[in-house]
Amino acid sequence: MSNATVVVVTSGKGGVGKTTSTAAIASALAKEGYQVCAVDFDVGLRNLDLIMGAERRVVFDLVNVVRGEASIKQALVRDKKLNNLYLLPASQTRDKDALTEEGVASVISELRMYFDWVICDSPAGIERGATLAMRYADEAIIVSNPEVSSVRDCDRIIGLLDAKTKVAEDGGRMPKHLLITRYDTERAKTGDMLATDDVVDILSVPLIGVVPESRDVLKASNVGLPVTLSDEASGAAKAYTEATRRLLGEDIPVTIPEEKKGLFGKFFKGRAA
Amino acid sequence: MNILSLFGRRSESASVAKNRLQILLAHERADDGSDALLISSLREDILAVVAKRVDIDPDAVRLEMDRSGDVTTLGIDIELSQSTRRAS
Numbered sequence: 001m002s003n004a005t006v007v008v009v010t011s012g013k014g015g016v017g018k019t020t021s022t023a024a025i026a027s028a029l030a031k032e033g034y035q036v037c038a039v040d041f042d043v044g045l046r047n048l049d050l051i052m053g054a055e056r057r058v059v060f061d062l063v064n065v066v067r068g069e070a071s072i073k074q075a076l077v078r079d080k081k082l083n084n085l086y087l088l089p090a091s092q093t094r095d096k097d098a099l100t101e102e103g104v105a106s107v108i109s110e111l112r113m114y115f116d117w118v119i120c121d122s123p124a125g126i127e128r129g130a131t132l133a134m135r136y137a138d139e140a141i142i143v144s145n146p147e148v149s150s151v152r153d154c155d156r157i158i159g160l161l162d163a164k165t166k167v168a169e170d171g172g173r174m175p176k177h178l179l180i181t182r183y184d185t186e187r188a189k190t191g192d193m194l195a196t197d198d199v200v201d202i203l204s205v206p207l208i209g210v211v212p213e214s215r216d217v218l219k220a221s222n223v224g225l226p227v228t229l230s231d232e233a234s235g236a237a238k239a240y241t242e243a244t245r246r247l248l249g250e251d252i253p254v255t256i257p258e259e260k261k262g263l264f265g266k267f268f269k270g271r272a273a
Numbered sequence: 274m275n276i277l278s279l280f281g282r283r284s285e286s287a288s289v290a291k292n293r294l295q296i297l298l299a300h301e302r303a304d305d306g307s308d309a310l311l312i313s314s315l316r317e318d319i320l321a322v323v324a325k326r327v328d329i330d331p332d333a334v335r336l337e338m339d340r341s342g343d344v345t346t347l348g349i350d351i352e353l354s355q356s357t358r359r360a361s
Contacts, residue, residue, distance in 0.1 A: 148290050155298050191284040198291045202298065 012153030014124030053224025066103030209243030
């Protein structure tokens, strides 16, 4: 019997890369041999199924399970490449009020028995869906772009993680990891973009990884493969793989993997724009 | 490419962003909603005092708070129309 670590991937702001990060990290954990379940909490606007390429195999969803209309085992969708990676999809037709606290509690505690890692993809915002996604987590990955509105929203989310979660209510402190996405080393160097140190300074959360802005992320989502499975050589995939090793407790320095450049790009590096 | 960057001068927009965030978040972390309450009760009190001497349109009173660094300033802007007379 497993006793999973439950991780919530959250950000407050939408569009910063929560779903991409959830899929990439869940797949990287599965590649390491762990039993992994990715849970989509974005009821009404599900997308994790699409990013993981499982959209055509969804039958039951989280809301069906919460309401007792299907068992967890019926609702879990197995990944087509990795047979130790599963998805628990969100419902596309209901809204977030269909989730109850008791229902989510029982789903999470059942998932804890079957898996080593449960990665919860939080919806944007600070309403019911987001607070329930973080409610029973053991750890949090906070996703931020190096941009003012994203950083501000992360600060708000950190406040909620320290107040509205089970861990916090029991007097504990939730371990948090900062994942900076869509990072552009060149622009940070010229002072046009907040640098990783700036964001870490402001939020006071230790860095788990820096994912470079990468064309491979869009390519991966086009074909429905987490970027860590679609192109292992891409900067984004390397960054997610490193972040995953840190999540597993390895003490390795944070690097910012370079985006692959074509010959042309290498030639004109720093001259473009 | 900016001509200045040829001489190694860094653009400052990132440090501006960092400063703005640090100031904003320091306030937001401490904010329990009491600022808004304070402003609205101040507004009522000030209106009552001014209205004792002049007729004013309650909609023509503006209260503004400006937070920069450790200092918070409160600005009160009351529009007195032409027809404003001494009340009583």
